[in-house]
Amino acid sequence: MGPGHLGVGLALKRVDRRLNAGWLVLAAYLLDLLLGVFVLVGIEQVHVPPDLPARHYLLYTFPWSHGLIASLGWSLAAALVALAATRGRRLAAFAIGAAVFSHFLLDAIVHVPELPVAGPSSPKLGLGLWNHLPAALALEAALVVVGLVLYAGVGTSRTPIGRYGMPLFASAITVMMLAGQAMMVAAPPPAALAAGWILQTLGVSLVVYWLDRQRAPR
Numbered sequence: 637m638g639p640g641h642l643g644v645g646l647a648l649k650r651v652d653r654r655l656n657a658g659w660l661v662l663a664a665y666l667l668d669l670l671l672g673v674f675v676l677v678g679i680e681q682v683h684v685p686p687d688l689p690a691r692h693y694l695l696y697t698f699p700w701s702h703g704l705i706a707s708l709g710w711s712l713a714a715a716l717v718a719l720a721a722t723r724g725r726r727l728a729a730f731a732i733g734a735a736v737f738s739h740f741l742l743d744a745i746v747h748v749p750e751l752p753v754a755g756p757s758s759p760k761l762g763l764g765l766w767n768h769l770p771a772a773l774a775l776e777a778a779l780v781v782v783g784l785v786l787y788a789g790v791g792t793s794r795t796p797i798g799r800y801g802m803p804l805f806a807s808a809i810t811v812m813m814l815a816g817q818a819m820m821v822a823a824p825p826p827a828a829l830a831a832g833w834i835l836q837t838l839g840v841s842l843v844v845y846w847l848d849r850q851r852a853p854r
């Protein structure tokens with residue numbers, strides 16, 4: 637899933653208003669960042685199906701970044717890091733942990749059954765909504781809208797950037813990602829894809845971090 641994770645990250649700002657939304661968005665995309673790293677070091681794989689022009693989605697072998705048990709582990713680890721970094725703010729730790737695990741849940745809706753429960757040879761989960769692409773893209777757009785509405789209620793700003801920056805940026809990212817998937821008929825080499833996921837995650841989180849700083853908690 638693409639921009640849907642951004643929507644969830646923004647929505648979770650409701651849980652701890654003092655936590656910058658950039659951290660929540662980074663947490664919501666953490667599993668894709670790990671996927672990028674693991675593809676680059678060769679322990680996970682991305683596959684380009686021969687019928688990509690009809691499918692518009694790639695296939696993955698990713699037990700360590702996107703497995704159910706692995707995702708729970710990453711969520712717990714991220715929550716503990718947040719707990720330490722915020723000097724014991726439990727709500728911040730919960731929000732970060734929930735953001736990480738939400739990635740697995742949303743991916744399980746759209747991916748075909750390829751998310752392993754545990755290791756590489758365990759049963760695989762995935763409802764395959766990507767096979768009904770308009771519905772999948774509509775779900776992602778809806779998540780972004782809900783995320784923006786919930787986020788808007790958390791803070792306030794006197795400046796135009798603080799007021800309109802986040803909705804404009806989230807809308808632009810959503811259109812770019814969804815159009816990219818709807819029009820995907822070819823894919824770059826795995827290393828380029830992996831580098832793209834890492835850079836995109838860091839870039840989006842950084843912009844959200846900066847935009848969130850333009851607002852004050854209500």
Ligand SMILES: [Zn+2]
Pocket residue numbers: 637667668702739743
């Ligand atoms: Zn993912």
